[in-house]
Amino acid sequence: MERFKNILPVEDFNWESYEQGDSCSEENKENLVKTYDETLNTVKDKEVVIGTVTSMNKREVVVNIGFKSDGVVSMSEFRYNSDLKVGDEVEVYIESQEDKKGQLILSHKKARITRSWDRVHEAKDKDEIIKGFIKCRTKGGMIVDIFGIEAFLPGSQIDVKPIRDYDVFVNKTMEFKIVKINDEYKNVVVSHKALIEAELEQQKKDIISKLEKGQVLEGTVKNITSYGVFIDLGGVDGLIHITDLSWGRVSHPEEIVQLDQKINVVILDFDDEKRRIALGLKQLTPHPWDALDQNLKVGDHIKGKVVVMADYGAFIEIAPGVEGLIHVSEMSWTQHLRSAQDFMKVGEEIEAVILTLDRDERKMSLGIKQLKSDPWEDIESRFPVGSRHTAKVRNFTNFGVFVEIEEGVDGLIHISDLSWTKKIKHPSEFTQIGAAIDVQVLEIDKENRRLSLGHKQLEENPWDVFETIFMVNSIHEGTVIEVLDKGAVISLPYGVEGFATPKHLVKEDGSQAAVDERLLFKVIEFNKEAKRIILSHSRIHEDEQKNAKKEAASAANEKKIKRNKKEEDTPLITTPVERTTLGDIEELAALKEKLSGGE
Secondary structure: OHHHOOOOOOOOOOHHHHHOOOOOOHHHHHHHHHHHHHHOOOOOOOOEEEEEEEEEOOOEEEEEOOOOOOEEEEHHHHOOOOOOOOOOEEEEEEEEOOOOOOOEEEEHHHHHHHHHHHHHHHHHHOOOOEEEEEEEEEOOEEEEEEOOEEEEEEHHHOOOOOOOOHHHHOOOEEEEEEEEEEOOOOEEEEEOHHHHHHHHHHHHHHHHHOOOOOOEEEEEEEEEOOOEEEEEOOOOEEEEEHHHOOOOOOOOHHHOOOOOOEEEEEEEEEEOOOOEEEEEOHHHOOOHHHHOOOOOOOOOEEEEEEEEEEOOEEEEEEEOOEEEEEEHHHOOOOOOOOOHHHOOOOOOEEEEEEEEEEOOOOEEEEEOHHHOOOOOOOHHHHOOOOOEEEEEEEEEEOOEEEEEEEOOEEEEEEHHHOOOOOOOOOHHHOOOOOOEEEEEEEEEEOOOOEEEEEOHHHOOOOHHHHHHHOOOOOEEEEEEEEEOOOOEEEEOHHHOEEEEOHHHOEOOOOOEOOOOOEEEEEEEEEEOOOOEEEEEOHHHHHHHHHHHHHHHHHHHHHHHHHHHHHHHHOOOOOOOOOOOOHHHHHHHHHHHHHHHHHO
């Protein structure tokens, strides 16, 4: 009413006319309208003005801007300001001075949007604490209304501790700080966490300054991860690594603790610079090895549960926190490399024998093959030399075949003991891995746990018979099956093979014998021990030529003897002197040549 204090009362006011409904004269009306207009603010559409809240309810807020009528603004436009009350000044945007009903139309939201970016920059520059209304959830955080602008509140910036339920913040008004503005994309990022970090930082310094290793504190489980548990110690966080939760094996920390659970922890270590605190839970209880039965010793049988599997072995839990390792080599008497998964699996209850026990180092090695007798203890009686067995081919080498007669009992068949007759270059030509093969024990090496075995010994040695067939100088038909630099391999009857060097492969016409050619061969060497037969084809026609020369020389010599005898029987007196003729010279020359060839 202060705006009307200078207005004087109408001196000639006609009360009778007023009583009849005509309160003043035309002149007075004009003066009254003029005076009324002068008392009102001059406003224009589409501008922002300051108004005063005169009344409000759940739906509407009535705002006086000094105009002839008050404006009404929806209460929803003031959601961000839960402390709004009568008498507060607010910014409003004049949409229309008068609608069809004569009502002044105002908008607080549009006024805020008009000036919001200026306010946002101002708040950011001044590091001002502002209020905002959380409208809804979005991916990675929340949408917040500040000054009519939709800003983004990342989930990590809501609080200093992880938020498990974002929905509880929807439709709430909270205080924020603006941390980032992108004018190009009209993006604003706000943080509530920033408001409390400064205070928490000081709290952390106070707490860390009082920390001591070995100190036991109470904390609250703040977050659980696959690698450990974060504990709130009252403003500062510490981590219990998964290995420090329990003396036993822990697959996931959720097996030990739950969110918001209050637990006692011991400080293991901390870093003043990085402000990391390492905590322990299992250290509050005695180590299980200290409670292990003192009478337990090497050789005892124990039962346990398989807790971890690896290719090299299995860890067996004897008691919570007490484990022993069964190496894969202690799972079976066999010497063949196998994976531990072939013998057992996680969760299986097994019995084992203690092989080593070190209480100081808290280590124990176990074995399960020791539950069975060592197959090599009585090897001489079960697999004596000369005994025959069926084995399984396990592996090949260039020099032989490794076989297994039974689990833990291996042997070697040398390549020379596979066949009496075949020339085997590699064992894969004779058998295959996994196949069964009959063997005979030739020799026992108990110290190295190895048997010397043979396969060909199961049959009689055919070389005893071959010795009577392929005698030196005997001739046999053979086929050239392979030609090498040093000679050729010849296939002979009865499945036996011989060998001929290149000079013994020359045919009568001077050409060389070729693969798959069938010829006659003479045995020029037979070695029963080495199982070697040396052959020659060229020797056959060479010998024929030599024999022909010998026969010719023998005939000439016999003729000469007869002639000399005739001469001796003729008297010298009566025998005329004969001259040597040209024919005699030619005959002697021929005889000499034959004799030379025979030599």
